Amino acid sequence: MKFSKKLAMAAVATLALVSTAACSNGGSNSSSSSEKIPSKINKKTTVVFWNAMPGVQGSTLKQLTNEFEKKNPKITIKLENQGAYNDLQAKINSTLQSPNNLPTITQAYPGWLWNAAQNKMLVNLTPYINNKNVGWGSAKASGIRTELLDGAKIKGTQYGIPFNKSIETLTYNADMFKKYGIKKVPTTMEELKQVSETIYKKSNHKVVGAGFDSLSNYYTLGMKDEGVNFSDKINFNGSTSKKVINYYADGVKKGYFRMAGSDHYLSGPFANEKVAMFIGTSAGEGFVKQGVGNKFTYDVAPRPGKYTLQQGTDIYMFNHASADQKAAAFKYIKFLTSKSSQLKWANATGYIPVNDGVVTSSAYKNGKNTKLPAKLEDSMKNLYSVPVSKNSNAAFQQLNSIMQNILAAAQKGQNINSQIDNGKQKFDAAWKQ
Numbered sequence: 001m002k003f004s005k006k007l008a009m010a011a012v013a014t015l016a017l018v019s020t021a022a023c024s025n026g027g028s029n030s031s032s033s034s035e036k037i038p039s040k041i042n043k044k045t046t047v048v049f050w051n052a053m054p055g056v057q058g059s060t061l062k063q064l065t066n067e068f069e070k071k072n073p074k075i076t077i078k079l080e081n082q083g084a085y086n087d088l089q090a091k092i093n094s095t096l097q098s099p100n101n102l103p104t105i106t107q108a109y110p111g112w113l114w115n116a117a118q119n120k121m122l123v124n125l126t127p128y129i130n131n132k133n134v135g136w137g138s139a140k141a142s143g144i145r146t147e148l149l150d151g152a153k154i155k156g157t158q159y160g161i162p163f164n165k166s167i168e169t170l171t172y173n174a175d176m177f178k179k180y181g182i183k184k185v186p187t188t189m190e191e192l193k194q195v196s197e198t199i200y201k202k203s204n205h206k207v208v209g210a211g212f213d214s215l216s217n218y219y220t221l222g223m224k225d226e227g228v229n230f231s232d233k234i235n236f237n238g239s240t241s242k243k244v245i246n247y248y249a250d251g252v253k254k255g256y257f258r259m260a261g262s263d264h265y266l267s268g269p270f271a272n273e274k275v276a277m278f279i280g281t282s283a284g285e286g287f288v289k290q291g292v293g294n295k296f297t298y299d300v301a302p303r304p305g306k307y308t309l310q311q312g313t314d315i316y317m318f319n320h321a322s323a324d325q326k327a328a329a330f331k332y333i334k335f336l337t338s339k340s341s342q343l344k345w346a347n348a349t350g351y352i353p354v355n356d357g358v359v360t361s362s363a364y365k366n367g368k369n370t371k372l373p374a375k376l377e378d379s380m381k382n383l384y385s386v387p388v389s390k391n392s393n394a395a396f397q398q399l400n401s402i403m404q405n406i407l408a409a410a411q412k413g414q415n416i417n418s419q420i421d422n423g424k425q426k427f428d429a430a431w432k433q
Contacts, residue, residue: 036323037127037128037131037133037134037323037326037327038134038323038324038327039133039134040133041072041074041075041324041327041328041331042074043074043324044074044075044076045074045075045076045322045324045325045328046075046076046077046078046325047075047076047077047078047104047105047325047328047329047332048078048080048103048104048105049077049078049079049080049103049104049105049106049315049329049332050080050082050088050091050092050103050105050106050107051079051080051081051082051088051106051107052081052082052083052084052085052087052088052107052313053081053107053164054081054084056348056349057164057348057349057351058079058081060344060345060348060349061079062079063344064335064336064341064344064345065077065079065332067335067341068332068335068336071335072328072331072332074328075328075331075332077332080103085313088106088107088108089108089109089112092106092108092112092113092116093112096115096116096119096121099121099318099319099320100320102121102318102320103318104317104318104321104325104326104329105315105316105317105318105329105332105333106315106316106318107163107164107313107314107315108160108313108314108315108316109313109314109393110151110152110153110154110159110160110314110388111388111392111393111396112393113154113159113316114154114388114390114393116318117154117155117157117159120319121318121319121320122154122159122316122317122318122319123159123316123317123318123319123321123326124157124158124159125158125159125160125161125317125330126157126158128326128327128330129142129158134327134330134331134334135330135334136334139158142334142337142355143337143339143355143356143357144161144162144337144354144355144356145162145354145355145356145359145380145383147310147383147385148162148165148310148354148383149161149162150385151310151314151383151385152314153388154388155388159316159317160314160315160316161314161315161333161337162312162314162337162354163312163313163314163315163333163336163337163354164283164312164313164345164349164351165310165311165312165351165352165354166281166282166283166310166311166312166350166351166352167281167282167303167308167309167310167311167352167379167380167383168214168217168221168279168280168281168282168303168308168309168311169279169280169281169282169285169300169301169302169303169308169372169375169379170185170186170192170277170278170279170300170301170302170303170304171267171270171277171278171279171280171285171288171298171299171300172185172276172277172298172299172300172301173270173273173276173277173296173297173298174296174297174298174299175296175297176199176207176273176276176296177276180198180199180202180203180276181198181202182195182198182199185299185301186277186301186304187301187302187304188304188305189222189225189247189304189305191304192209192210192277192304193247193251193256195209195210195276195277196208196209196210196251196256196257196276196277197209197254197256199256199276200254200255200256201256205255207273207274207275207276208255208256208257208258208269208274208275208276209251209256209257209275209276209277210251210256210257210258210275210276210277210278210279211257211258211259211260211266211269211275211278211279212248212259212260212266212278212279212280213260213264213265213266213278213279213280213281214280214281214400215259215399215400215403215404215407216396216397216399216400216403217309217311218248218279218403219244219245219399219403220309220384220386220396220399221303221305221307221308221309221384222244222247222248222305223240223241223244224306224307224384225305225306225307226240226243226244228240229387230386230387230392230395230396231387231389231392232389232391232392232395232428232431232432234427235424236402236420236423236424236427236428237417237420237421237423237424241420242420245403245406245416245420246416248403248407249406249407249410249416250410252407252410252411253410253411253413258275259404259407259408259411265280265284266278266280267280267284267287267288267291268291270288270291270292270298271288271291271292271293271295273295273296279303279304281311282300282350282351282352282372282376282379283312283349283350283351283352284350285300285350285370285371285372286350286369286370289370298371299371300371300372300375301375301379302375302378302379302381303379306382307382307383307384308379308380308382308383308384309383309384309385309386310383310384310385312351315333315336317329317330337354337355338355339355339357339358339361342354342355342358343358343361343363343364346358346364346373347364347367347369350370350372352372352376352380359376359377359380360377364376365377391430391431391432391433392431394430394431394433395427395430395431397430398426398427398430399427401426402422402423402426402427403423405419405422405423406419406420406423
């Protein structure tokens with residue numbers, strides 16, 4: 001199997017989104033007050049965990065789970081893999097009609113669970129976080145980065161705990177930089193354009209300068225760098241939006257930028273020395289390393305621009321579970337996000353540690369398997385999460401095909417204004433569906 005296709009199976013899916021108010025103290029929400037949370041698990045309790053972790057991710061999750069069960073003999077964690085992310089999302093959506101058939105906990109993007117939150121089917125995890133028996137006593141004591149915790153909120157309520165996370169980074173061919181006299185790795189979008197043009201020109205148009213794996217991420221962060229948050233207030237054919245779109249479209253038209261193409265990831269063309277650098281998920285570095293082999297020296301750097309997008313899923317808990325199951329599940333979540341677990345998880349899978357203590361630790365920074373650990377702290381200075389609101393997930397996902405159509409027209413040398421106008425109609429419709 002081509003490594004780029006392996007990446008398509010294992011790399012983090014692009015970001016999704018959404019939100020609701022905290023559940024009341026009565027009714028089905030047994031987690032609404034800390035005194036209702038069992039301090040100990042005294043009887044055998046099974047926690048069902050739906051996930052979408054393939055390959056080494058799945059095997060590492062199993063190893064960590066076995067370790068947890070040895071430390072907590074009363075608790076059994078039943079790992080149920082649902083396939084790819086879209087399969088997991090479909091399974092959750094279909095099962096929401098029969099809440100008692102839902103798992104105890106699941107991996108998910110917050111956008112998948114907007115309706116579940118609205119219908120009070122999720123557990124507000126703040127009381128668990130603040131409980132010193134099953135949680136940490138406070139969010140600060142968890143060691144989990146605040147921006148990642150905020151990204152797992154739905155309408156201000158902490159329904160999720162960050163788990164398998166990644167960010168966007170710049171991967172570049174260090175040997176090619178030397179060959180073409182590039183002395184500085186781009187840190188701004190203007191520098192990215194300049195370096196890309198230089199490499200394209202000096203290679204006699206044989207090497208494309210750069211490209212972006214996720215067009216949804218590109219547009220969202222482009223707008224954020226212009227001071228515009230992702231929302232239904234965006235005017236897709238307005239001047240700021242056109243500025244962001246034209247930056248990429250002009251590069252595609254002139255040849256120094258490119259799209260990922262049918263493989264969905266630029267790591268393949270990068271390994272084949274057809275593109276000098278690309279912006280993609282940090283979780284894919286292991287596949288980049290495999291593809292590059294000994295052909296040349298690659299390196300990673302923070303994504304050009306001020307912001308980078310935090311991606312990947314969180315763990316959410318469903319309200320139908322018993323009090324013991326909820327407490328046991330949170331103890332498990334606490335274990336998965338601990339420093340020791342996150343160090344093992346990050347080293348084995350390539351995901352970034354959600355625990356800040358790992359990010360800054362020498363044990364992680366000095367890792368030799370990949371280049372990211374030494375650069376991660378600088379790469380996470382300004383994290384952005386797509387704001388969660390009704391239909392924001394649909395609108396975000398729609399951006400990919402909209403941008404593909406625009407850039408395809410640019411590649412053919414066509415005027416892209418009509419494609420931008422068509423894109424506005426699709427973008428607005430996604431928000432209103």
